[in-house]
Amino acid sequence: MEITLPTAPTGANADQPAPGQSRYGWLAASLRARITQGEWVPGTALPAEALLAKEHGVALGTLRQALALLVADGLLERQHGRGTFVRAGLGGASMLRFFRFRHGGELQAAPRSRILTRQVLLASAEAAEALGLPAGASVLRLQRLRSLDGQPVLLEDITLPLPLFDPLSASDTAAWDDLLYPMYQRVCGVTIHRAEDCLSFGLLSADQAALLKLDAGHPCAQVQRRAFDMGGRCVELRSTLGDAFAFQYTAQVR
Template sequence: MEPLRLVQPEVGQSRYAALAAALRARIVAGEWPPGTALPAEQTLAAEHGVALGTMRRALELLTEQGFIERRHGRGTFVKPSLSGASLLRFFRFGDGSGQAPASRILSREPLPAPADVARTLGLGPGEPALRLLRLRLVAHQPCLHEEIWLPLPLFAALAEGDPADWGDLLYPLFAQRCGVHVHRAVDSIGFCRLPAEPARALALPADHPCARVQRQAFDLSGRCMELRTTLGDANAFHYTVAIT
């Protein structure tokens, strides 16, 4: 029989908030991987020695915080990881068929992290990070240029082997090779002139107007696991927002 996992609220913390923190810790520790079902509410309540109502409020809080989701008639699941396909929603390329773009790694090297990269990734100044330059292609036409910074040693597995074997999506690769699940991301959209190197890769003139998407991707614990700058032709940029 499982030992009781009694939860002690901190001063000023409600019982269900303390319980939610305990469940979050179990999720972050990988006890229930992204996309899997949680045990039944009754089982969880018994494990933690709380009333069913208290467990339900804790699960509601985790739902609001985006850690879990209720699926009608099927139970409660840990939110699945992001697939990594979502950056394409900012651009329209090719025939508009929504075809998934191909990926080509242009370069991969461990480098001392520049100050802003180190700060964002939670590294000390000059600690090593893995830098990838990557081209995305639709119908064999280059369409996006990406500079990607990943913290070392966490992503050391990607410093080895042939990137040609990586496939077209990075986030499933992060999960398989490095055990990193991307839980949420924040994209900042701006506009700039295309620098010379990405311009060559995209077969566009230098200084061509381009849209720039700066992404920070986070794991379940809230640590930033990826810093990515994506550049693409401003004329291909298109995004729709609903306001209610």
Template sequence: MAKELMGYQGLASAFRNKVESGAWQIAEAIPSEASLAKEYGVAVGTIRQAIAQLADDGVLVKRHGKSTVVSSGLDGQSMLRFFRYQLDGQEQLSPQAKVLDLKEGALDKEMARLTGWSCKSLLKIHRLRMIDGKPLLYETIYLPLPKFKKLASYKPKDFEDLFYPMYAKTCGVAVIKAKDQVRFELMKKPDAKALAMKEGHPAVRVNRIAFDLTGKPVEFRSSVGDAMAFQYSAEVN
């Protein structure tokens, strides 16, 4: 039993290395369970255990009746779970995104402390999320360079509404998990101006660190919105 357990854990590590090295590409199918069992000289059941572990970790995606693929990551909508977006009694809506500006800058000590990054420079992006032209969230996004160098040449209009799928498609970076920290504050002047609100209005700030397939932080995002639109729900069993 212990030998079998070590076997699938060792395979899971080997498969993770294939993803990290690029041998298994984002959104592409991995070899079949039968071929992997033959390659590694183990039972198909052991291969399935290794794949299941990586699926639980968000590295692989098992598709019922189809092949298993390398995860392309989150879709980027999860930040919106903290806010209610409704107009005229309609159901909750998905906002659009508008990049205001982007620029390169040096990595400062505070950002290095928060993320553990050791790069010399960053790409800093300001964007709004809106519904029907009304600003709802003001975001400041930090990306390490040169990992995201392809985006540094983009114009604001070139960015897609959902950033995480864009990261995977353009830069080969799949965001598979994120950690959010929520706090309440009074609206600062730059945030109030961007959101067309009054300085000092109750605000909620969500600071997020996003992680790639290797478990390394690849994005820091600070999002500010109206505290009166904030919502939180949880199920406790």
């Protein structure tokens, strides 16, 4: 679902919605800002409806409308009788949703990952544009191979904006987790909340084919991802290649 939230309350904090701005829309933006800034960590519960409503001097129904926006946006999750919780980010195994790698027919656990290369370099014009970086900014570039049961299946090229992901440019890559998104959160405080995946088909280059143990020119599926944090900033560019014959994806139309 596409949701455009009203602009967040400016600076310190305005205690009033802008004119022409609905109260619940403004409230949602306000709560979103507090979540993004870490006031409530993913997994924790917000104060009860009644409390929040009284705090903001607003009727229950109005507060509920604000929460509904954030729920629709995937930022919050409500549980009857328990509370309203900040959702955890994306798990990181989501790339498998595009492929049907199996082991004898059974569904597979998350693949093992190995970092092949790690470089610090200047962002290309396109990368800077997508990541919202100034011209000439540095990025961290990773090449990663993901294997299932010892067989290489996915080849990834990852670009990360650099002041933000500094902690990753020094640590020992051999000790990294198999899943990057939970590690982004733990090590860099970045929660991946949403992503856009662009799918297409191509042919493997000789280098790529060698790493995936396929023939050069073998058909491959490519997933180009832009991943966003809870504030809506793009914080990761990723290109993933895999055997086209293993590709499968289901989409809902309308």
